[in-house]
Amino acid sequence: MACRLADSGFHFIGSQQRRVRSNRIASQSFPGICYVKWGSLPKGGSNSHILSHNRRTVIVQAVAAPVQPPTVDDSSEQRKQLAEHYGFSQIGEALPENITLKDIIDTLPKKVFEIDDVKAWKSVLISVTSYALGLFMISKAPWYLLPLAWAWTGTSVTGLFVIGHDCAHKSFSRNKLVEDIVGTLAFLPLIYPYEPWRFKHDRHHAKTNMLSEDTAWHPIWRKKFDSSPVLRKAIIFGYGPIRPWMSIAHWLIWHFDLKKFRPSEVKRVKISLACVFAFLAIGWPLIIYKTGVVGWIKFWLMPWLGFHFWMSTFTMVHHTAPHIPFKSSDEWNAAQAQLNGTVHCNYPHWIEILCHDINVHIPHHISPRIPSYNLRVAHQSIQENWGKYLNEATWNWRLMKTIMTMCHVYSKEENYVAFDGIAPQESQPITFLRKVMPDYA
Structure with missing residues (x-):
């Protein structure tokens, strides 16, 4: 499963990791990709992970859950990442309903x-x-x-x-x-x-x-x-x-x-x-x-x-x-x-x-x-x-x-x-x- 840590500045795909720019928590996810959500855990919680990035310590909680396929609201960057993950050169935007x-x-x-x-x-x-x-x-x-x-x-x-x-x-x-x-x-x-x-x-x-x-x-x-x-x-x-x-x-x-x-x-x-x-x-x-x-x-x-x-x-x-x-x-x-x-x-x-x-x-x-x-x-x-x-x-x-x-x-x-x-x-x-x-x- 591929994991995405949207706000920490890292993007993980498979067994590899690459640094990418990201300034917000993603609102969408891809099939086979799990969210990493912000959350406060009790001290010493077994699911806590301490990540250090840019001299600040952040506590995050990893949550694996079924996810929806990409929708028309996905950004071009998300489609680009999905295309690379699947072996496509381009994944298109969803066609509007009113187009015949x-x-x-x-x-x-x-x-x-x-x-x-x-x-x-x-x-x-x-x-x-x-x-x-x-x-x-x-x-x-x-x-x-x-x-x-x-x-x-x-x-x-x-x-x-x-x-x-x-x-x-x-x-x-x-x-x-x-x-x-x-x-x-x-x-x-x-x-x-x-x-x-x-x-x-x-x-x-x-x-x-x-x-x-x-x-x-x-x-x-x-x-x-x-x-x-x-x-x-x-x-x-x-x-x-x-x-x-x-x-x-x-x-x-x-x-x-x-x-x-x-x-x-x-x-x-x-x-x-x-x-x-x-x-x-x-x-x-x-x-x-x-x-x-x-x-x-x-x-x-x-x-x-x-x-x-x-x-x-x-x-x-x-x-x-x-x-x-x-x-x-x-x-x-x-x-x-x-x-x-x-x-x-x-x-x-x-x-x-x-x-x-x-x-x-x-x-x-x-x-x-x-x-x-x-x-x-x-x-x-x-x-x-x-x-x-x-x-x-x-x-x-x-x-x-x-x-x-x-x-x-x-x-x-x-x-x-x-x-x-x-x-x-x-x-x-x-x-x-x-x-x-x-x-x-």
């Missing part, structure tokens, strides 16, 4: 909504070429270079998924049939059914960071966590060490069960499932026939796991942080969820190119109709008009460690409670991550 999503959309240049067929098909060329190059590298690479070839190929096939993603949002082509065909084909190497994903993903955009209704990820409910010892262990591992591949479970649970779709959606869902099963029936046996089971692992499974690493980590970073709340439907605000509840994260340039700027994610949530090749122009406009409200980061280990070790069980008061704060005896995987994950930003 339309207000934000109206500030965007009209050109960012325009579909450019040349740019759209250029992105297809980039993804197909880079994916083919990746498969060639796998075929030629010695064993010790295979991880690099798999990383490239998994990232390249993620770019294909992003193209299908644009098709699902009707931001790839003016022709709906072309979008459906391209989207279906782009998803096939990943065994992803296009229409089921499209239906679920539309609901994610409509209800971003809404408890239960958001069909991407959301915090674990305490009731579910306590429901079964076996399930609790699975959840701890799933939202801890194997979280970078948890999208595999999401893929299985959400996209192949016809009962999860409306009657009007089922016909299109069945068509997509038929395409996926046809690819399985033809593609997998062909790969195994040509290269053997080891070849199937090398050419398909490992790049597929690389794709799910990006699918999981991108989704985590885009909407998960200790200060970003999930809200019930009666408290939810669309503008706040899409602008304040979405994170812009800069990744290495080669990843941004191969994945078509999908991590320029705030404008995508302001309007999913913005094509991927216009996201950067849209983000620049949002920075100019709404910059102080944005959550921004450059990918780093502290950011990932924060998400994987803190953002677990839903709490209305604190947004999240970590597993080891609820079940410390069973949370060794989280304790392990705290010890071994790097903490530099």
Whole structure:
């Protein structure tokens, strides 16, 4: 736990201490940070601590208590400290209640909504070429270079998924049939059914960071966590060490069960499932026939796991942080969820190119109709008009460690409670991550 001694002139974070200027007792606190309050204790009290600073002696009482997440009243210095603590470059101010999503959309240049067929098909060329190059590298690479070839190929096939993603949002082509065909084909190497994903993903955009209704990820409910010892262990591992591949479970649970779709959606869902099963029936046996089971692992499974690493980590970073709340439907605000509840994260340039700027994610949530090749122009406009409200980061280990070790069980008061704060005896995987994950930003 980090402790803050507001008036003594010291600020303690983790095991380190730094001197900072402060002239008042803070009125707010951060998750995982405790107050140190002024108080008079009886002489010799067991909880008294004598601190000497600037030749004066002060008696203070340390009180650890649950604290509220930061609010719009927090100072810029507090947000700066919180950002550093979590691995962000900026944590934005809370968006005022009277701002609507339309207000934000109206500030965007009209050109960012325009579909450019040349740019759209250029992105297809980039993804197909880079994916083919990746498969060639796998075929030629010695064993010790295979991880690099798999990383490239998994990232390249993620770019294909992003193209299908644009098709699902009707931001790839003016022709709906072309979008459906391209989207279906782009998803096939990943065994992803296009229409089921499209239906679920539309609901994610409509209800971003809404408890239960958001069909991407959301915090674990305490009731579910306590429901079964076996399930609790699975959840701890799933939202801890194997979280970078948890999208595999999401893929299985959400996209192949016809009962999860409306009657009007089922016909299109069945068509997509038929395409996926046809690819399985033809593609997998062909790969195994040509290269053997080891070849199937090398050419398909490992790049597929690389794709799910990006699918999981991108989704985590885009909407998960200790200060970003999930809200019930009666408290939810669309503008706040899409602008304040979405994170812009800069990744290495080669990843941004191969994945078509999908991590320029705030404008995508302001309007999913913005094509991927216009996201950067849209983000620049949002920075100019709404910059102080944005959550921004450059990918780093502290950011990932924060998400994987803190953002677990839903709490209305604190947004999240970590597993080891609820079940410390069973949370060794989280304790392990705290010890071994790097903490530099």
